[in-house]
Structure formats: structure tokens, C-alpha cells
Amino acid sequence: MKTKSIYFVTGNKGKFVEAKKKLSEVGLEVIQKNLGYPEIQAIKLEDVALYGAEHIQKQTSHPFILEDAGLFIDGLNGFPGVYSAYVYHTIGCKGILKLMEKLKGDMREAVFRSVFAFGASDEKPSLFVGECKGSISIEEHGEHGFGYDPIFIPQGETRTFAQMETEEKNRFSHRSRALDKLIVFFKNL
Numbered sequence: 001m002k003t004k005s006i007y008f009v010t011g012n013k014g015k016f017v018e019a020k021k022k023l024s025e026v027g028l029e030v031i032q033k034n035l036g037y038p039e040i041q042a043i044k045l046e047d048v049a050l051y052g053a054e055h056i057q058k059q060t061s062h063p064f065i066l067e068d069a070g071l072f073i074d075g076l077n078g079f080p081g082v083y084s085a086y087v088y089h090t091i092g093c094k095g096i097l098k099l100m101e102k103l104k105g106d107m108r109e110a111v112f113r114s115v116f117a118f119g120a121s122d123e124k125p126s127l128f129v130g131e132c133k134g135s136i137s138i139e140e141h142g143e144h145g146f147g148y149d150p151i152f153i154p155q156g157e158t159r160t161f162a163q164m165e166t167e168e169k170n171r172f173s174h175r176s177r178a179l180d181k182l183i184v185f186f187k188n189l
């Protein structure tokens, strides 16, 4: 792997901690850069990540990654999806639980999706997608993590992401699965 150090363009400390832990295991140094980029309103996470990456490419020649993620809830027809950040900052986990008060069983199933964009020099950014299936809890549980972690239970588990340490969340998470693909890509560079 030629790339030894990479910027993670994000203002989200939680995302950074998870990516740093994962990528350090393969000898990649990750540096958090809060450069800021326009997050366009699009119907696909891929488009948001790609637009952001093309913007960052104009600001730095250093290899970088950035991520757009979202929580898609079956019983809410995929909501909040691409609106996940806005919904988190407005109604939060409590608001989502309230919207779902009457939803049971399958209707509580959900998927977290993560799209990483990797950019370097002038090449078109590459995208890496990861998913984690699970369900939405009835109440908030746990103190770890960030965002919707207190209400998301990954498939095969009984605890929410917020009840797990970073290392354990990384065994399941959408972010970790997208980063697995990025690691394979780096190995082949």
C-alpha cells in the first residue's frame, strides 16, 4: 500500500474515531480535517459524497476521504434517509421514536448506509458503499457513539450501537464495511 497518510474530511469526531481505529489496523494514518464542503440535497448518498469530494479536491492535493451516511427505516418508507442529518438536528432520536410509536415487528427494520469518497490529485473520486441491517429500538439505550446509535440495534444483536465500544461497533457497522472496501482498493493501488 503506497498511501500511508490520509485526511478524513469531517467535523464529526465519532466518525473519525471509528475510521481511525479501523484504518490504523492496516497501518494507515488518518488525520481529521474539518475543511467543510457543500452537502447538496440529493436523493442518493453517492451524489452527496461525490459532489463534496470534487469540491475538496480543489482545496488539497493530499489524499483524502469523506463520508455521507444515512439511516433508512422500513416502516417510514426509508425516511430519514438522505435527510438523516437534518432530522437528527431537528427531532433527534426522540422524534424518530415518537414517529414510530405504533410501528411493530418488520416495520421497525432499518438499514444504515455509508458512502465514502476517496480523492487524490485530479482523478475522479472513487466511492465505497457499506450497509448494516438492523432495527429501531423502542427506547434509547447506551452512552457510546453518536447520532442515531442509541436507537439502532444491528441484526443478530440485542444491544444498540450506543451500548457498544468502538471496536465492537466496527464489527458490524456500515462505516466499517465501506472502509473494508476502501482497504482492498488501497492494497491494489
Ligand code: IMP
Pocket: 012, 067, 068, 069, 070, 071, 084, 085, 086, 088, 089, 145, 146, 147, 148, 149, 161, 173, 175
Ligand atoms: P452524515 O450526513 O453522514 O454526517 O450523517 C447523517 C446523519 O446520520 C447524522 O445526523 C449522523 O449523526 C447520523 N449518522 C451517521 N452515521 C451514523 C452512525 O454510525 N451512527 C449513528 N448515527 C449516524
